Amino acid sequence: xxxxxxxxxxxxxxxxxxxxxxxxxxxxxxxxxxxxxxxxxxxxxxxxxxxxxxxxxxxxxxxxxxxxxxxxxxxxxxxxxxxxxxxxxxxxxxxxxxxxxxxxxxxxxxxxxxxxxxxxxxxxxxxxxxxxxxxxxxxxxxxxxxxxxxxxxxxxxxxxxxxxxxxxxxxxxxxxxxxxxxxxxxxxxxxxxxxxxxxxxxxxxxxxxxxxxxxxxxxxxxxxxxxxxxxxxxxxxxxxxxxxxxxxxxxxxxxxxxxxxxxxxxxxxxxxxxxxxxxxxxxxxxxxxxxxxxxxxxxxxxxxxxxxxxxxxxxxxxxxxxxxxxxxxxxxxxxxxxxxxxxxxxxxxxxxxxxxxxxxxxxxxxxxxxxxxxxxxxxxxxxxxxxxxxxxxxxxxxxxxxxxxxxxxxxxxxxxxxxxxxxxxxxxxxxxxxxxxxxxxxxxxxxxxxxxxxxxxxxxxxxxxxxxxxxxxxxxxxxxxxxxxxxxxxxxxxxxxxxxxxxxxxxxxxxxxxxxxxxxxxxxxxxxxxxxxxxxxxxxxxxxxxxxxxxxxxxxxx
Numbered sequence: 001x002x003x004x005x006x007x008x009x010x011x012x013x014x015x016x017x018x019x020x021x022x023x024x025x026x027x028x029x030x031x032x033x034x035x036x037x038x039x040x041x042x043x044x045x046x047x048x049x050x051x052x053x054x055x056x057x058x059x060x061x062x063x064x065x066x067x068x069x070x071x072x073x074x075x076x077x078x079x080x081x082x083x084x085x086x087x088x089x090x091x092x093x094x095x096x097x098x099x100x101x102x103x104x105x106x107x108x109x110x111x112x113x114x115x116x117x118x119x120x121x122x123x124x125x126x127x128x129x130x131x132x133x134x135x136x137x138x139x140x141x142x143x144x145x146x147x148x149x150x151x152x153x154x155x156x157x158x159x160x161x162x163x164x165x166x167x168x169x170x171x172x173x174x175x176x177x178x179x180x181x182x183x184x185x186x187x188x189x190x191x192x193x194x195x196x197x198x199x200x201x202x203x204x205x206x207x208x209x210x211x212x213x214x215x216x217x218x219x220x221x222x223x224x225x226x227x228x229x230x231x232x233x234x235x236x237x238x239x240x241x242x243x244x245x246x247x248x249x250x251x252x253x254x255x256x257x258x259x260x261x262x263x264x265x266x267x268x269x270x271x272x273x274x275x276x277x278x279x280x281x282x283x284x285x286x287x288x289x290x291x292x293x294x295x296x297x298x299x300x301x302x303x304x305x306x307x308x309x310x311x312x313x314x315x316x317x318x319x320x321x322x323x324x325x326x327x328x329x330x331x332x333x334x335x336x337x338x339x340x341x342x343x344x345x346x347x348x349x350x351x352x353x354x355x356x357x358x359x360x361x362x363x364x365x366x367x368x369x370x371x372x373x374x375x376x377x378x379x380x381x382x383x384x385x386x387x388x389x390x391x392x393x394x395x396x397x398x399x400x401x402x403x404x405x406x407x408x409x410x411x412x413x414x415x416x417x418x419x420x421x422x423x424x425x426x427x428x429x430x431x432x433x434x435x436x437x438x439x440x441x442x443x444x445x446x447x448x449x450x451x452x453x454x455x456x457x458x459x460x461x462x463x464x465x466x467x468x469x470x471x472x473x474x475x476x477x478x479x480x481x482x483x484x485x486x487x488x489x490x491x492x493x494x495x496x497x498x499x500x501x502x503x504x505x506x507x508x509x510x511x512x513x514x515x516x517x518x519x520x521x522x523x524x525x526x527x528x529x530x531x532x533x534x535x536x537x538x539x540x541x542x543x544x545x546x547x548x549x550x551x552x553x554x555x556x557x558x
Contacts, residue, residue, distance in 0.1 A: 332406025
């Protein structure tokens with residue numbers, strides 16, 4: 001194996017080197033550079049070096065032809081090309097080469113680049129073939145394999161771990177496949193400056209024992225060993241997280257310093273009456289702590305953006321309601337937005353029940369709200385007569401106008417985009433409303449930073465008395481039968497089950513099992529009338545959905 005040597009002695013700064021056009025990389029040139037820019041957004045040395053491999057393949061391992069089958073992700077063969085034949089006419093022409101080793105023969109097939117390949121693929125040449133086995137015309141073959149004479153292959157191995165790169169069909173048509181990109185990387189790495197400036201401070205690199213930038217770039221593309229590869233991956237993962245964290249901190253600092261916030265100095269009658277006379281249970285210490293954190297934010301002089309995280313049943317909704325009442329004590333309205341009509345209706349029923357003994361007015365707005373009801377709700381909202389509105393994406397419509405919106409609650413924020421959240425801010429002039437995001441999805445601290453950006457985080461880590469702890473398990477597809485058996489056992493004990501699917505119908509963009517497919521699969525396993533199953537989703541009529549929900553609540557369905 002050959003080792004990469006830093007050839008360039010030029011005293012480049014990092015910017016000088018990284019910003020050079022990719023045209024100057026050996027083997028690229030203007031035409032290839034144009035394709036790389038258009039197809040892979042690779043314009044500079046930096047873009048190419050940070051076009052990381054998506055996997056690595058052990059190029060020291062060879063299969064025999066007799067061992068090849070279509071379920072293998074890739075194979076590498078060593079043998080000789082016996083014959084080369086062009087099959088078909090005009091646009092249907094394909095090039096077929098018969099490749100043979102001591103155990104048998106297999107066809108290599110190319111559908112593109114036939115003219116060029118006729119001069120390159122020659123009979124009688126001993127070579128190395130690399131590609132994915134496929135089934136074509138009922139025969140195992142390899143379509144568009146990488147092909148290299150054995151002599152040059154032996155000279156060209158820089159590492160046992162061959163990097164594989166994402167490319168496009170247009171790139172492949174111009175012979176810029178994974179192997180070509182690998183060769184570009186190898187050529188560019190040989191020009192790395194000896195003392196390449198690092199983009200991380202020395203105290204971090206030394207303190208965390210991170211690989212230096214030049215070594216990391218070499219070993220991410222041409223790893224000397226598995227251990228070196230892991231060190232390079234750690235370096236770049238840390239680098240990405242480090243700069244993402246800095247970006248989030250900068251965004252938060254700008255929010256705190258540049259954007260003022262509404263003040264909630266008063267705790268008045270709305271809060272006091274509910275807390276003293278209508279609160280159905282005592283708050284946990286965790287709930288009290290979170291309410292205090294939210295109150296501190298709302299009195300800090302800048303806009304609150306806070307994530308409230310807690311298990312199902314931990315009491316997030318009651319915390320949100322108490323904070324809404326504090327907003328009302330200060331003369332503001334509030335809204336609560338949920339991603340589905342089912343969840344919005346659930347929140348509406350909960351808040352309406354809790355507030356029924358009070359004078360607080362709460363309403364539900366969704367896509368299916370009747371015209372007359374919608375007009376009444378919008379009029380009361382704009383006049384200030386309506387205190388709290390709960391809804392779905394319908395709250396984002398331009399027709400929804402508040403007299404004085406001051407507090408926004410968003411449930412399961414990951415179902416909404418940043419642009420949608422900012423549209424709620426535009427519902428009031430001047431300082432934006434305070435925003436409380438709620439989620440029952442367990443999110444580690446570092447991941448919450450990447451998903452929720454500049455939100456501060458509060459966690460309800462204590463369940464109310466009598467609530468059992470939520471146990472979350474992750475199962476794979478091959479455990480599906482065991483999961484169904486477990487469900488049957490629970491039903492036999494008199495319990496009920498609900499199953500949530502991410503989609504209602506099949507999607508071309510998302511490879512998830514949808515509700516309709518899941519329902520049909522469950523009917524096969526939980527056969528009626530022994531088991532009673534119903535489907536509830538946001539596209540149903542509200543009346544039909546309500547019947548099914550009530551049947552479930554009353555135990556008439558599993």
